[in-house]
Amino acid sequence: MNRLALLSALTLGLLSFNPVNAAVIYAGKEKAIAVCSHCHGMIKPSADAPFPSLAGRDLTYLKSALAQYRDKTRKNDLMNALAGSLTDNDISNIAAYYAGLKIK
Ligand code: HEC
Numbered sequence: 001m002n003r004l005a006l007l008s009a010l011t012l013g014l015l016s017f018n019p020v021n022a023a024v025i026y027a028g029k030e031k032a033i034a035v036c037s038h039c040h041g042m043i044k045p046s047a048d049a050p051f052p053s054l055a056g057r058d059l060t061y062l063k064s065a066l067a068q069y070r071d072k073t074r075k076n077d078l079m080n081a082l083a084g085s086l087t088d089n090d091i092s093n094i095a096a097y098y099a100g101l102k103i104k
Pocket residue numbers: 032033035036037038039040050051052054062065066075076078079082083094
């Protein structure tokens with residue numbers, strides 16, 4: 001591959017990254033969670049943290065919130081985009097992960 005082809009391949013790779021595909025690009029629970037944790041990673045956020053904490057939250061609540069974001073019955077541009085490509089399986093796995101985190 002010549003240098004130009006390599007460069008355009010790299011550029012295309014970067015440009016094609018967008019949050020809608022986050023769960024696809026970061027296939028697998030661990031990697032999806034790595035994406036989510038940029039915003040939801042704090043176990044004990046301060047009271048005015050902009051992102052709701054997910055650690056130790058109710059499993060059923062987390063699952064339904066994610067399904068609602070995916071299906072756009074709960075509207076938030078950011079979360080609609082991020083949850084848009086999650087499968088039922090992803091949702092169960094991710095919800096179970098956060099519900100199982102200890103808040104201490
Ligand atoms: C760029 C920051 C950001 C990322 C990344 C992000 N979220 Fe969110 N998330 C938010 C914001 C902001 C809200 C509050 C939206 C609202 O008011 O409905 C939210 C809300 C939520 C809620 C509802 C919480 C509640 O108290 O009702 C869940 C569940 C959730 N996110 C899960 C996830 C999962 C799972 C991922 C990874 C696939 C993720 N988020 C990635 C910013 C983010």
